[in-house]
Amino acid sequence: MKESALDRVGLPASIDAERMTLGSVMVDPEVLPGVVAELTTDHFSTEKHRRIFQSMLRLSELDERIDRVTLANDLMRRGELESIGGLSYLMELDEGIPQRLNVSGYIGILREKSALRALCHLGASLSERAALGIECAEAIATDTAERLTGLVATNSSGMPATVASIIEGAGTQMLGRSIEESSRGIGLGLWPELSRRMPALLPETLCILAAPPAGGKTTLLLNLVMHASLSGKHAIVFSLEMSGEELIRRWVCAGAKINSQHLSKGTLNEQEQREAIFQLGEISGLAIRIDSGNSDTPAKIRAAVHKVRQKQPVDLIAIDFLQLVQPGKGGLRGTEAADYVAYQFKSLAREFKCPVIALSQFSNEGLDAMKEGRVSLRYARNSGAIYQACDYGLILYPKKLGPGEVVSESRIPMRLKIDKHRNGPEGEIDLLWDKPRYRIFEAAE
CATH class of the missing domain: 3.40.50.300 (P-loop containing nucleotide triphosphate hydrolases)
Structure with a gap:
């Protein structure tokens, strides 16, 4: 059987972008709200990065400062410090972070890689269900189409539109609706x-x-x-x-x-x-x-x-x-x-x-x-x-x-x-x- 691209390179991910995102939060905790608005733990491909991100969220909820020491203490209390590579890995996270942070760029990469991983999982599920033959083709196709639509919605930026942009796009139509309806x-x-x-x-x-x-x-x-x-x-x-x-x-x-x-x-x-x-x-x-x-x-x-x-x-x-x-x-x-x-x-x-x-x-x-x-x-x-x-x-x-x-x-x-x-x-x-x-x-x- 011909080896697939997934077999050769594995699931899509950018470990560097994940590390830069977490490191940016450690350098400047003020960027965390913007990160949380766009990312969830599922956007990180590795378990250790997911655990570090969850720890950052917990510290933020407790209104505690986010740095190497507080993260290490939180992870140690939960018995997770060694699983993420210990204090030495936390110390590596903020190394090489540029002075001018590009958090939005890192977030974009993580969202894209996460969407590609979801497509891989959906494709695998589709192949398995089709091969088993338990469900009819139309039911599988309909469910897959709905999940694809949901994936597109989940991967959108979700940024609410400004009033000005809405008026620019539809203001004339609103005013003229009674005449041009x-x-x-x-x-x-x-x-x-x-x-x-x-x-x-x-x-x-x-x-x-x-x-x-x-x-x-x-x-x-x-x-x-x-x-x-x-x-x-x-x-x-x-x-x-x-x-x-x-x-x-x-x-x-x-x-x-x-x-x-x-x-x-x-x-x-x-x-x-x-x-x-x-x-x-x-x-x-x-x-x-x-x-x-x-x-x-x-x-x-x-x-x-x-x-x-x-x-x-x-x-x-x-x-x-x-x-x-x-x-x-x-x-x-x-x-x-x-x-x-x-x-x-x-x-x-x-x-x-x-x-x-x-x-x-x-x-x-x-x-x-x-x-x-x-x-x-x-x-x-x-x-x-x-x-x-x-x-x-x-x-x-x-x-x-x-x-x-x-x-x-x-x-x-x-x-x-x-x-x-x-x-x-x-x-x-x-x-x-x-x-x-x-x-x-x-x-x-």
């Missing part, structure tokens, strides 16, 4: 009242749209996607319930305003046929991509979006629906699975800097509560942290009819409740659902 995100000009309350779904946000089973949520989602696409946006629809052909059929019916039953039965009149053909041409020219059930886990959805991003922008991700997406991690069921998926969708929005709209069904408890007038996203099926994960929470539900009130299938009274809105007011909007034509519009139209 729609152009920056996905405009919701589909209905005037909704546009007034929610001008746009902003980038890096998660919108959960909940409704009872067969309650019109897919129709509303497709209406929103079509409106965004007609405005020049690039959208991806992940449909775990319907085929791509069914989605297009619904868009054709909505755009041409033709009864879906006529299309299914082949009984369109001449005018309806012309409208349907025209709509097919319009839809084929839009920047919409459809994934019909191929991507049923957050990891697969993320991979699919990455592939699309290589060829075109991605302005909107729509998912139908949350509870059908499998976590891809063993052991997660019910509420835990739904919560994990919801937070993965939020991560997806941040990663691709676009809004994500995910549909959700109501639980049986939610359906009962709805009949009593209690409408809340917290009643979504398997909802634990779904409400906390989202930035916008919308609920589509049937409006309660008055005594003797009769409605037709083409004008079913509905309400859209803005149950959560991080950037604006909540409230309700009266809508009408044209069920045979897959259209939802404001009651005022």
